Amino acid sequence: MASRLLRRVWNKEFRDYLCSTHFWGPVANWGLPLAALGDLKKNPELISGKMTFALLCYSALFMRFAIRVQPRNLLLFACHFTNEAAQGVQGLRFIDYWHLKSEEQREAIRKSFLMPAPELALEKAATS
Numbered sequence: 001m002a003s004r005l006l007r008r009v010w011n012k013e014f015r016d017y018l019c020s021t022h023f024w025g026p027v028a029n030w031g032l033p034l035a036a037l038g039d040l041k042k043n044p045e046l047i048s049g050k051m052t053f054a055l056l057c058y059s060a061l062f063m064r065f066a067i068r069v070q071p072r073n074l075l076l077f078a079c080h081f082t083n084e085a086a087q088g089v090q091g092l093r094f095i096d097y098w099h100l101k102s103e104e105q106r107e108a109i110r111k112s113f114l115m116p117a118p119e120l121a122l123e124k125a126a127t128s
Helices: 002-009 012-018 021-029 031-041 049-068 074-100 103-113 118-127
Strands: none
Touching: 012 021, 021 031, 021 074, 031 049, 031 074, 049 074
16 A cells, blocks of 8 residues: 555656646645634634635635636645635624624623733732
């Protein structure tokens, strides 16, 4: 099994694929969905609605392109599919925070994301 895998990796076709933009373009593009996934736990007040909408449109267009181009670029498709899902969740968080929550609820969320002042943290550590 390992020898079959090594033969496939050392195959000229596979090496050509690894040296092509069909591989490195999507690899570089994975920064977008990874950043969006990392932002899911951050304060929803920081989400830009316009940028989220732009990235939703961008990924929808290039997801279609990844399937239509010959040969199909499934790595690019997976990247844009993931980005579409992550940006969709970010968009829902934006709408929920700015359009569905009351000001009191937004204030509670803001407070939950605030870090305690360094002096308070030192006092707590000293007393415990």
